[in-house]
Amino acid sequence: MIAAPGHGRDSGRPRSPLHRLAPGVKLLALAVSGTGLVLIGDWRVMAAALVPVLLLYLAAGYGPREMLRQLRPLMWLLVILLVAQGLMESWALGVLIVLRIAILVLMAALITLTTPTEVLIETIERLLTPFRRFGVNPAKVGLAFSLALRFIPVISDQARQIREAQAARGLGRNPIALALPLIIRTLKMAADVADAIEARSLYDGDEPPDDRVRARVVSTETRTSCLNASAPETSSISPSSRR
Amino acid sequence: MPERISTRDIVYIALFAALTAALALFPPIAVPILGGVPISAQSMGPMLAGAILGGKRGALSMLLVVGLVAVGLPILSGGRGGLGVFAGPTAGFLVGWIGAAFVTGMLHEFGWRKLNFLSSFTYAVIGGIGVVYALGIPWVAFWAEISLTKAAIGSAAFIPGDLLKAALVGIVAVTVKRSYPLIQKTA
Incomplete structure (x- = not known):
């Protein structure tokens, strides 16, 4: 239950290039692509953006099953959002928004999957160093x-x-x-x-x-x-x- | 700048973060009168941290919870955790916990001398419900591109459960003040 997903479950898994990438780089990539996603206004383009996400999951040694597992806690909320937007605004907007949330969540979850908890804690400690002067x-x-x-x-x-x-x-x-x-x-x-x-x-x-x-x-x-x-x-x- | 945080403070901050994580393990109770909305014990965490540790330590404790979620621990109710939570539409409620603990705690410090169940309950409502929803609702509205009103209506289902939790916090805070007070300096 409390097993940290970054290492416990995957300890036997061969480490992919994504696992070896510095966490700071991954976080930066998430921020950049997150900004990019907000700029996409067409649901078809957004759906196409799922392809690189799938490829990243495959490169990290996971697959569609893991993607579904990551989205499951959010599933109901996404369905409600889709239906609400579809009925009140337009279905295209509903699909766009739901896909955008799903993609962002999937990419952020991928960082969690490929980065051990201790490494992320170290990263936080290092990022905090400049704040030493503020106590x-x-x-x-x-x-x-x-x-x-x-x-x-x-x-x-x-x-x-x-x-x-x-x-x-x-x-x-x-x-x-x-x-x-x-x-x-x-x-x-x-x-x-x-x-x-x-x-x-x-x-x-x-x-x-x-x-x-x-x-x-x-x-x-x-x-x-x-x-x-x-x-x-x-x-x-x-x-x-x-x- | 804030006064120094002692090692003792760090321990309290860490253990209340751990307590908040443990609260997720209490099975959610669905109360039929409240429309069957499941009530998770976890959102008591920020109110408790504020009411017992005070504003500053309480807020730092919830900041630690947010940090623990960010580094990937599945400590939120339903086993949620990881950076994905922050990309989801309900992240505002989680971030709101920091402000909730701060406001609840500051109010408790302010009214510490004459603290009773009713005042503690009121402080918990202002911090644990007021602040959390003030952050959570606009976040949902922005993220899901729905109107503020719709987001508020959707969130309102959880308010009765939160009121119950605030009442529980009031009882706990008064008992802890009698037996194990940690907010002392302000009086």
Whole structure:
């Protein structure tokens, strides 16, 4: 469910030239072709633009099936748009708009498919470097990404446990009984993780830690601190100590 | 310029982004009275982040969610994620989460001393519904080339569910203020 599409599912796949292309180049290409698509006003030209998109998917080692998979979450919205535009304006306009959205979504999704998540995070960090003078610390942004990635499965698991526990108490459909313990546990976990990182003094001040230190923080330290951060009982909703 | 973000702040920002992602895993509830529109718990994320972390940290937390979606994680409800989301017509609602958390959070900081369920609910409605729809509706209208009115009518189906979520946020915010307050300095 939470597997990052950039690498997990495709780890066995031979890497295509598209996979090797620098992410910055791909993003630029998306921006340029996106602008170009907005300028197309004829639905037949727009439909023809699907051909290069298909070729790009084939070049990356995917096919029409993957294209459909990418569009499926959007399918209903596209149908509604097509019918609404078709009945109220013209069918040509409806087809044009729906095709344009589909092509843009397909091209953006192709970048996601061919670029590992970590590479995109690195790209974001690098793009943020010029903003350092405005108080943006790229290393801290990287830490935030890493922590979030690490804790999505942890918190999802907590949510599942709480749902099961409250279902056993007959509270399975009570949103307060589900939300409140989850949020309190998240806050407790955050306090424990922050304590663990601060205790190791790896992130004092604005000095970006070198990569070695950061890798350690993310790969092992948060894991141990997350093990130490035992989930509090639901009863801890009662007033708890704050430093 | 903004005061420094401490490591502790980063952890809270990251964990609320992760919490928002986890909220997508709660199965959507279709309420028959509301016309059966499925309600996903996820749009509670920005209201919660604002109400509990305050404006600045809340907004940064939602910015992180947007970033996580952009780097390809399928963390939105229905397993959506990746750059394709930003090319779709509903991207305005996602981007609106940043402003939603900021406004909800600023209002909570402003009314922190006398926070009760009703005020917290009101703040969540202004931020989590007002701001989100103010960005989301024009975005849909522009992207799908339909009129603002039509986009608004299409989006209105989700408002009853959002009101329920804002009420839930009000209850949570008041409880958390009593037991685990994080918004402290402004009072």
